[in-house]
Amino acid sequence: MDVRTASLPPEGYRLTISPTGVVLEVADAAGEVYGRETLRQLAGPAAFRVAGFAPASVPCGVVEDHPRFGWRGCLLDVARHFRTKAEVLRFVDLLAAHKLNVLNLHLTDDQGWRFEVPEYPRLTSVGGWRPSSMVGSGGEQDGRPHGGCYTGDDLREIVAYASARAITVVPEIDIPGHARAALAAYPSLGTSSSYEVWTSWGISTSLLSPTASTLDFFRTVFDHLLEIFPSPVIALGGDETPGATDEHRAFVRQLAEHLVARGRTPMGWDEVLDIDGLPPMVIGSWQNEEAGVRAASAGHDVVMCPEQHVYLDHRQSPDPGEPIPVGWVHTLEDVYTYEPALTGPRLRGVQAQVWSEHLDSVRRVDYMAFPRLSAFAEVAWSSGSRDYAEFLPRLRDHHLPRLDALGVEYRPLDGPHPWQTRPGVPGRPR
Numbered sequence: 001m002d003v004r005t006a007s008l009p010p011e012g013y014r015l016t017i018s019p020t021g022v023v024l025e026v027a028d029a030a031g032e033v034y035g036r037e038t039l040r041q042l043a044g045p046a047a048f049r050v051a052g053f054a055p056a057s058v059p060c061g062v063v064e065d066h067p068r069f070g071w072r073g074c075l076l077d078v079a080r081h082f083r084t085k086a087e088v089l090r091f092v093d094l095l096a097a098h099k100l101n102v103l104n105l106h107l108t109d110d111q112g113w114r115f116e117v118p119e120y121p122r123l124t125s126v127g128g129w130r131p132s133s134m135v136g137s138g139g140e141q142d143g144r145p146h147g148g149c150y151t152g153d154d155l156r157e158i159v160a161y162a163s164a165r166a167i168t169v170v171p172e173i174d175i176p177g178h179a180r181a182a183l184a185a186y187p188s189l190g191t192s193s194s195y196e197v198w199t200s201w202g203i204s205t206s207l208l209s210p211t212a213s214t215l216d217f218f219r220t221v222f223d224h225l226l227e228i229f230p231s232p233v234i235a236l237g238g239d240e241t242p243g244a245t246d247e248h249r250a251f252v253r254q255l256a257e258h259l260v261a262r263g264r265t266p267m268g269w270d271e272v273l274d275i276d277g278l279p280p281m282v283i284g285s286w287q288n289e290e291a292g293v294r295a296a297s298a299g300h301d302v303v304m305c306p307e308q309h310v311y312l313d314h315r316q317s318p319d320p321g322e323p324i325p326v327g328w329v330h331t332l333e334d335v336y337t338y339e340p341a342l343t344g345p346r347l348r349g350v351q352a353q354v355w356s357e358h359l360d361s362v363r364r365v366d367y368m369a370f371p372r373l374s375a376f377a378e379v380a381w382s383s384g385s386r387d388y389a390e391f392l393p394r395l396r397d398h399h400l401p402r403l404d405a406l407g408v409e410y411r412p413l414d415g416p417h418p419w420q421t422r423p424g425v426p427g428r429p430r
């Protein structure tokens with residue numbers, strides 16, 4: 001294949017396939033990734049196998065394309081249930097196959113701290129595992145230890161692997177709530193003499209104490225993160241902080257300012273809009289669409305990720321037989337037809353969210369993420385109207401065979417395989 005640069009919109013490409021060969025004109029490195037990805041799509045599902053594929057022929061024609069949004073994200077929660085490095089690399093491959101370009105990696109939460117910080121080894125030796133986990137949304141515990149963490153080299157490898165696929169990894173450390181794992185490791189960050197890494201799901205009322213020493217601690221932790229992740233945007237959470245005071249809000253603002261002083265743009269969930277004096281940030285509008293509109297008018301950039309539309313941990317149909325049915329019903333059609341309420345220059349893009357309280361294996365992630373993430377990828381990439389009746393046969397006849405070839409255990413269109421169900425495990429439908 002002949003690859004040349006050309007004047008095209010950012011991330012754009014022009015793929016020309018003729019009897020004499022293939023020419024790929026690209027705007028930039030990302031455009032080359034996407035042009036090659038389109039060629040792979042045209043080569044048929046077997047091109048998505050890692051071995052055993054002998055390229056036969058591809059149809060002649062010209063494809064010229066570029067994305068609608070610069071932020072086509074997916075959050076992966078590796079805190080509630082750890083995903084091994086190999087599983088994260090596989091997930092990166094799946095994002096790349098869908099021309100998604102941001103992996104928002106949720107690295108810390110009440111239930112686990114997932115990366116080593118040399119100055120504070122107890123974050124992973126204590127905060128990196130829990131003795132048991134809640135089974136679904138009932139009170140029952142499984143009594144089975146769960147844990148895991150990444151070394152700095154593991155994360156650098158993930159960053160490099162993603163970068164080669166035009167994906168930016170945006171790391172997230174969640175403060176001042178969702179921090180029980182850090183509190184268990186270093187109780188002096190809080191107000192109690194001891195804490196345990198949480199073995200339940202939900203919203204914990206344990207918050208970091210917004211003191212000068214906690215601030216110093218987290219400045220050091222974020223500085224370590226910045227050495228590993230070159231992402232221009234670094235996420236600090238800020239969501240779900242019951243009982244937060246002005247001091248907690250100032251604590252979040254000071255860490256946001258610390259990131260700005262280090263040349264990065266802080267990202268926070270939309271609760272941070274209640275904090276006075278924030279520097280310009282990227283706001284993840286998750287509670288509703290209005291939050292994103294409010295954030296834009298306050299001068300922040302916005303990523304739309306509302307839980308009413310693009311939370312892929314939420315159930316996929318009203319059938320009570322959906323495995324561990326939590327949240328609202330977000331069918332494939334609901335996700336495909338999602339259109340952000342915000343428009344204009346402050347809208348960076350959209351992001352789907354894969355929270356993992358109820359996803360204790362990569363097979364569960366596959367089931368919840370696909371094929372809804374395939375539908376979402378079109379929302380993020382394509383401008384123009386979307387017609388579900390037009391999408392569905394394309395998905396069924398062309399894209400699901402690609403997912404099969406990739407070995408993705410997606411939810412079949414007519415409901416789960418028997419082995420994908422979780423009979424008797426209670427959910428919490430809304």
Ligand code: ACM
Pocket residue numbers: 239240269286
């Ligand atoms: C969130 O879902 N708490 C951002």
